[in-house]
Amino acid sequence: MAKKAMVERELKRQRLVDQYAAKRAALKEIANDEERPMEERFKARLKLAKLPRNSSPTRLHNRCQLTGRPKAYYRKLKMSRIMLRELASNGQIPGMVKSSW
Numbered sequence: 015m016a017k018k019a020m021v022e023r024e025l026k027r028q029r030l031v032d033q034y035a036a037k038r039a040a041l042k043e044i045a046n047d048e049e050r051p052m053e054e055r056f057k058a059r060l061k062l063a064k065l066p067r068n069s070s071p072t073r074l075h076n077r078c079q080l081t082g083r084p085k086a087y088y089r090k091l092k093m094s095r096i097m098l099r100e101l102a103s104n105g106q107i108p109g110m111v112k113s114s115w
Contacts, residue, residue, distance in 0.1 A: 016082030024077055027068045034069035038062065 044050060044058035067073065076087045078094035086095040093101075102110040 021082040024075060027074055030066055030069040031071050031074060034065055
């Protein structure tokens with residue numbers, strides 16, 4: 015089980031990403047528009063840099079929803095390999111059985 019503080023930190027980052035998504039998109043559109051004057055584009059980049067770092071979606075890290083484990087994460091199932099195997103062994107995932115030979 016991951017530390018509760020790490021899971022909470024990740025949730026806080028997700029809330030910040032959601033909160034600033036529209037603002038970041040608007041500023042990025044201005045900054046990347048070649049038709050606009052250079053000064054206006056530069057000001058947009060400065061405003062973008064003043065936003066909280068944790069509001070950037072690249073700072074998010076996927077975690078297992080059951081344990082909070084950050085590594086060996088399956089996106090499709092939203093869980094780690096360890097929990098996937100444990101649930102499959104217990105027969106809690108339909109159609110999945112433990113492989114052994």
